[in-house]
Amino acid sequence: MSQETLDLIISKVNNALDEEVLVVKPPETDEEAEGEKEEKEEIEETAKLNFGKPMIILDSEKWSMDLAKMLRDDPQLHFDFLQCVTGVDYDEHMEVVYNLYSTEKKHYLYVKVKTPRETPSVVSVTPVWRAADYMEREIFDLLGIEFPGHWNLKRILLQDEWEGHPLRKDYITDKKALGLD
Amino acid sequence: MAIKTETMTLNMGPQHPSTHGVFRLVVDVDGETIKRVEPVMGYLHRGSEKLAERFVYTQFIPYTDRLDYMNAMTNNYVYCAAVEKLLEWEIPERAEYLRVITMELNRIASHLVWWGTYLLDIGALSPFLYAFRDRDHCLDLLNEISGARMTFNYMRIGGVKWDSPDGWIDRVKEKVKVLRENINEYDTLVTGNEIFQSRTIGVGKLTKEQILDWGISGPLARASGLKMDIRKDEPYSIYDRFDFDIPTQEEGDVYARYKVRIAELYESLKIIEQACEQIPEGDIITKKGKRIMMIKPPAGEAYTRAEASKGEIGVYAISNGKNKPYRIKLRRPSFVNVAILQELLIGKNIQDLVAIFGSLDIVLGEVDA
């Protein structure tokens, strides 16, 4: 069932974007495994099943409000519930993960949006799911990812004067300033 | 001619009796009508997610206790379950039953605290003490099994820390009877009270669309007619073995939330009773789970969720194959639910603010993480 959902999502998203953005990794062969890095990236898997649930990986340029709207409004997908927004700092890039759920169809989707680490920026989905409001603010606060289109993007947990973004991997905890030293 | 009136900005909190912790609401009021609300939080921010990256997997369990300290068992559970999912471990039967019993007992305790403090918020003094009496029944039981009354640190990756002491299951059964009787009494005393109803019926209505839009879960969603309960939708642990209902209400007002929570108390009691009947003998933790430093989930990521008393609590765990998590994201229900305040409170008056805010049942430890 999940595989079907995944296929459905792939076709829908590719349709909406008008290009083959999502590709399922073909069965791995030894040759490819030993192939060069550049080659590998070309066929990098952008749609898969993760613990039995569909997961799609997109670049931040591809991820747009229209796509989010499509995911929510398409009668076959109908992802009306945004469960969780996670920001992750991988050393080479940053990611924002959206966990979507459909209360009607009872299916799930992970949307991973990759964004460059130097200028992390992912389109805000608050107009589509208001639930993203605080969660995006939190990610902005702790990871420093910009969300253009967010109506009120400012620090939420840390005070406004805080410097840096603690959840980044290269953040250095100033123990003295925190009174820990 | 309109009389020129002054709006004033009211800083409710961070020290205010009914913000239930260090939470601040910047409210612009015209007379008593609210024109603008801005929730301000973070006073209790401990950087839990950052801390998670510094510890071995097991070491983070006590930190989850401090999120929603009213309902720490579920937090424990969902974190352990997330790691177990990455590890793809099987959990011993008895451990699962103990997990369910403790989680449900904790849910009852949490709902009772809500019941008491909520009525305190709307001006009834006595229910608070009665609620705490019954909450203590639950906490005593949890204390016996875990050694702590609020921050249990009871679950382990692969099972639970302690087996139940002698006769514990029987004592649970006894207390369930007592609790059911008492809750029934409170139900008859308060639910029909006319003043209470006038304070709550039709106040703070949330529509289904708003619930979905704002990603609200738990009793709040169920009070608006959405039959959403992770225990049924995506049964985790062994919830599929029990016979219980998901209470829902259609109205979506404060009173509906109240009724949903009261009904959930009964359902939790039902689950505990069944679990106590069915609980098998056996191990309480997998062999591998005992070697704490050796827990190294394979690289991967997964979102795991569970139904806490406040709503959907989720953990997005990312492992890179080492013995420390690469990233732990905590989806805290209170944090998500509280966002609705800025929309919900506009046009209401101060008195309703308290009634509505209380009905959301947020815990600041969880909001601020």
Added chain:
Amino acid sequence: MDLLFMAIYAVAVLGGLLGAVTYAILFERKVIGYMQIRTGPNRYGPWGMFQTIADVMKLLMKEDIIPAQADRKIFVLAPVVAFAPAFMVFAVISWSENLYAADLNIGVLYFLGVSSMTMLGVLMGGWSSNNKYSLLGAIRGVSQMISYELPLVLSVLGIVILVGSLNLRDIVFFQQDVGLWFIILQFPAFIIYMISAIAELNRSPFDLPEAESELVSGYHTEYSGFRYAFYMLAEYTYAIAIAAFATTLFFGGWLGPAFLPGIVWFLLKMCLFMFVWFWLRATLPRARVENLMQFCWKVLIPLALLNIVVTAIIKVWMGW
């Protein structure tokens, strides 16, 4: 000589009141304590007898804080203004057949008029504190007190019509002559009186002006130390006054079986009233603002007017 006697009487009543207020607070805490499955204060003295005394001592010894932004003069004056009328009304209360200060012909009117002045103290306190909670509490308090003043007065009018006098002692004597207390003759009026009295006193379930869950402490949020004590004193003095007034009007004042002196009966009946208020406080949640006003204007006042009309008709018809 008269003046001296009056001064002595006033001081005696004031002393008695201070004691009464102290123990009314203890009584309240005990009553609510037992209703809430706990024992209430039990540390100082047997059965916690000295608890409130200790509390008062503490309040008196506390630092006197006046907020920097407060309107100093009014802030200082307000608790006194709140207390004075609550105390003044005791002039017309007749404790027993022989023990009274002023046999005022318009006792009822005096009581109602003077007691309505407490709201000035509330308003001054709330306004001068320069605190938004205080201000909101004061606005709520005053609008509530003004509204409930009306049913309170109207409920008493039925009795005045029947007795044909505004003198509180005449009212008691009338009840003695008829042999029935007004609680039976004027039962609807009694209910209206009780409800509006609770609202007048800002007691639960109508304690909106000091709703601690929303307004922190209402109009006396900024007060501490002995000024706060003064407000508390005013509040409880007024409660005792209202109880005394109700006893006189509806419970036959000092009337009662002869084995106890009149004043004891009077005090016992007052205690009963106080107990009912404490009981309600332990039982009921706080009412809504709109409901409170609607209830006053749409239910209590029409009912009170109806009661007056019916009473007048009966009076004329029966030829009393």
Added chain:
Amino acid sequence: MNPQMIFFLVLAVLAIACAVLVLQLKRISHRVVSMAFCFFAIAGLYFLLGAEFIGIIQIIVYAGAVTILFIFGMMMTEHRNITFSAHPRKLHRVLSFVGVGTLLGFMLYGILNMDLPQNGSPRVYEEGTAHEIGLVLYGHYVIAVIGMAFLLTAALIGAIVIARKEAK
């Protein structure tokens, strides 16, 4: 000096002092409070004269209702921007003097022409008690009273209607 005289002096001084303070004080809230005290003092004078009923009415209506109304108006509206200009215009000043002078003259004329009781023979005044006033109001002036009642009811309803419109 009998006690009554002492009380009279105290109350009279209080009343006048408060009345002056109403004009002299800087803050509007202080003015309102001193106005309330002025009303109280006047009520006390009524009591002293044996007109208890009028005294109480003075407290209820003036010290109670009117003062509270003033304070409410003050609290609800933006009063901080309103300033009383320190130097009123000349014409303004002259006109005020003329007005006050005329009023004072009328009052003096009335007081001097009043049939005051002679010292030493206190006459008991029946006027001003509740009984008397009731008889007069509902006997001689009943039509006027009813007329007033209608007028006030109409005003009350009108006020509610206006307030409702504004709320919308």
